[in-house]
Amino acid sequence: MPGSRSCALxxxxxxxxxxxxxxxxxxxxxxxxxxxxxxxxxxxQKTIRQNSSTGVISKGDVLHIAKLARLELTEAEVEKLxxxxxxxxxxxxxxxEVPSLVNVAEGIHAGIEATRPDLARDTNExxxxxxxxxxxxxxxxxxxxxxxxx
Amino acid sequence: MxxxxxxxxxxxEGFKKKDFSSTEVTKAYLEHIKKTxxxxxxxxxxxxxxALAQAKAADKEMQHNKDFGMxxxxxxxxxxxxxxxxxxxxxxxxxxxxxxxxxxxxxxKKLKQEYAVIxxxxxxxxxxxxxxxxxxxxKITKNPHDTSRVAGGSSxxxxxxxxxxxxxYALGSDTGGSIRLPASFCGVVGLNPxxxxxxxxxxxxxxxxxxxxxPVAKTVSDAKAIFAAISGKDSRDAxxxxxxxxxxxxxxxxxxxxxxxxxxxxxxDQQVQALIQQAIMIAEKKGANIMPIxxxxxxxxxxxxxxxxxxxxxxxxxxxDGIRYGLSSQSAKDLLGEYVESxxxxxxxxxxxxILIGTHALSSGxxxxxxxxxxxxxxxxxxxFTEAFTQVDVIFSPVSPVPAxxxxxxxxxxxxxxxxxxxxxxxxxxxxxxxxLPVGTVGGLPxxxxxxxxxxxxxxxxxxxxxxxxxxx
Numbered sequence: 001m002p003g004s005r006s007c008a009l010x011x012x013x014x015x016x017x018x019x020x021x022x023x024x025x026x027x028x029x030x031x032x033x034x035x036x037x038x039x040x041x042x043x044x045q046k047t048i049r050q051n052s053s054t055g056v057i058s059k060g061d062v063l064h065i066a067k068l069a070r071l072e073l074t075e076a077e078v079e080k081l082x083x084x085x086x087x088x089x090x091x092x093x094x095x096x097e098v099p100s101l102v103n104v105a106e107g108i109h110a111g112i113e114a115t116r117p118d119l120a121r122d123t124n125e126x127x128x129x130x131x132x133x134x135x136x137x138x139x140x141x142x143x144x145x146x147x148x149x150x
Numbered sequence: 151m152x153x154x155x156x157x158x159x160x161x162x163e164g165f166k167k168k169d170f171s172s173t174e175v176t177k178a179y180l181e182h183i184k185k186t187x188x189x190x191x192x193x194x195x196x197x198x199x200x201a202l203a204q205a206k207a208a209d210k211e212m213q214h215n216k217d218f219g220m221x222x223x224x225x226x227x228x229x230x231x232x233x234x235x236x237x238x239x240x241x242x243x244x245x246x247x248x249x250x251x252x253x254x255x256x257x258x259k260k261l262k263q264e265y266a267v268i269x270x271x272x273x274x275x276x277x278x279x280x281x282x283x284x285x286x287x288x289k290i291t292k293n294p295h296d297t298s299r300v301a302g303g304s305s306x307x308x309x310x311x312x313x314x315x316x317x318x319y320a321l322g323s324d325t326g327g328s329i330r331l332p333a334s335f336c337g338v339v340g341l342n343p344x345x346x347x348x349x350x351x352x353x354x355x356x357x358x359x360x361x362x363x364x365p366v367a368k369t370v371s372d373a374k375a376i377f378a379a380i381s382g383k384d385s386r387d388a389x390x391x392x393x394x395x396x397x398x399x400x401x402x403x404x405x406x407x408x409x410x411x412x413x414x415x416x417x418x419d420q421q422v423q424a425l426i427q428q429a430i431m432i433a434e435k436k437g438a439n440i441m442p443i444x445x446x447x448x449x450x451x452x453x454x455x456x457x458x459x460x461x462x463x464x465x466x467x468x469x470x471d472g473i474r475y476g477l478s479s480q481s482a483k484d485l486l487g488e489y490v491e492s493x494x495x496x497x498x499x500x501x502x503x504x505i506l507i508g509t510h511a512l513s514s515g516x517x518x519x520x521x522x523x524x525x526x527x528x529x530x531x532x533x534x535f536t537e538a539f540t541q542v543d544v545i546f547s548p549v550s551p552v553p554a555x556x557x558x559x560x561x562x563x564x565x566x567x568x569x570x571x572x573x574x575x576x577x578x579x580x581x582x583x584x585x586x587l588p589v590g591t592v593g594g595l596p597x598x599x600x601x602x603x604x605x606x607x608x609x610x611x612x613x614x615x616x617x618x619x620x621x622x623x
Binding site (some may be wrong): 145 | 249250389450454456464468471472474475476478480482484485487488491494496502505506523524530622
C-alpha cells in the first residue's frame, strides 16, 4: 500500500497483501489494493449486518469504535459503554419504521455558497504567539510533534 | 432599590439619570457573586479585573456620548463555551481546563463594541452535552429556587447566574434545548434563535448544523435588546444568514396558535401540563385562535437528533488531539499513543459516549442505517413544522415534561436524560426559533412555556411573549 509506513495510524490493521489475505478470505486477489479494500469492507459489512439486527454491541465492537475514534478506554469504561450503547442503539431501531426519502438534502441547511479566497490573514505577532502558547511542545515558532515516519 | 433587581432597561434609565454608575453596578454584582456563588456554583471563573476595566470604559462612554447604547455598562455572564480573549475557556472539560482563549467570539466582539461588562464565565455540561450541568468536569450548578435540584443544562450556569442575580443577563448556547431548558428550570427568559442569525465564530462547536448562541435574560424586552445586538451576518461564519433584526408589533388578537397533540401525550407532569394549558387559555381570552395541530414525526425526532448530534460531535471533537491545545499526554511513546491517551484522559464519560455513538453511526457498514436515516427523518421533521406554519403563526408547547429534577436523579440513565430534550430538540432539527417564557411554578419550581416560530420570526416570538408576560405579571 502506498505510503504504508506513514500510516502508523493503521496500527493493528493489515498493511500488506500478505497480512490482508490472512485476515479475510478473499478469493480473487487481483493485485489492485483499492478493489481488495472494497471486498474487505463488503465482507465486514456482512458480519456487521448479522450483529446489528440484534441491536447488541459486543466488547469487540466497542474497542473497534474506540480505535476509530482514537480514544483510550479502561476495562471498566468498555464494560459500562457496552451496556449503555446497546440500549441507545436499541432505541434507534424505531427509525426503520419511517419509509425512505429520495431527496435528503432538504433536511440539511443546504444552499449556502459561502467561500473566501484561501489566503492567510494578516494578524499581529501577538496573535501567533497566543496560538503557540497553547501548544504543549513548540520549537522556533513551530509546533513540535512526535515522529510520524519510522 | 437594589440594583441587582433591575432589568437592562431599568439600568439604562438609571445610568441616564446618573442614579448610579456602571462601576457601582458592576461592583454590586461582583460582591453578590462572592457571597452567593458558593451555594449556586454558576461560575467557573469570575473575570473581576476585566469587568472593572470594562465598567470604567463604559462610564467614560456614558460621559462622552449622550446616546450611549442600551447594553452599555450592563454586567453579563458568558457560557464557558464562548471565547473571551485572554480568559480561560474550558467548555466544562478537563481537556481544556488550562486553555486561554486567543481571540474573542464574534458575539463578544459585538458586545464589547456596546461597552457591555463581562462578570464571568459560567458552568456548563462538558462540551454542552447534557441537560443539567451534572456532566461538567468541575462542578454542578444548583437551581437558585431549590439548591437540591439541577439548574438545567447545558447552559445551567448562565440561567442560574441570572436567576440568582449574579448577572443582569447571560449568553448561552442551544443545540437541542440548552438555553430553553435551563431558562425554564430557573424561571428566566431564554431564546433559541433561528439557525444562522447569530454567528458561531468563537463558540466551541458541538453540532455545527444545530449550535446557536442566544440570550438568557430577566425579561422579554431584555432578551430582545441582547438579540438585536448579537445577531447579524458574520463573514467568519459560513453558515450565518444575511439577517437584521427588526422589531414589529404583534397582537394576540387573531393570532393562530398551534398546539401539537404529540407534545401532550403521556410522559408530561400533570401540573406542568396544567400551567401550559393555562397560558394557552390566557392567550385565547385575548382573542387568539387555538388550533390543534399534528407533528407526526415527533416520536422519531429524538432518535434522529441523538444520531446527528453525536455524529457531528465526533467530527468536531476530533480536533482535541493534544497537539495544538488542550490536555496532552506527554508519557505516550508515539504519535498514535499521544492521541489516544490525551483523548482518553481529557474527555469525560458523556463526550466519550457521544463520540463513540457518532463514530459508530458514521462508520462503514452503519452509515446508511444510522446517519443517512437520521438525516431523512430530519427532513420529515422540518416538513412537519413548515406544514404547520401554513396553518398557524406560532406553536405553543411545554419546554420540559417535568420541572427541575433532583441532582443525581437521572445521572445513571443517559437515555432518560436524552428524553428531556423531547420538546426542544425537534425545533433545532428544523432550525427554527423558539423562546422559553416563565409561566408559573409547580411546588415552587419554575415552568417555562415554549413559543415556537417560523424561520426568522423572532420579532413575533418577542411580541407574543411580551404580551403574555404582561398578562401573567
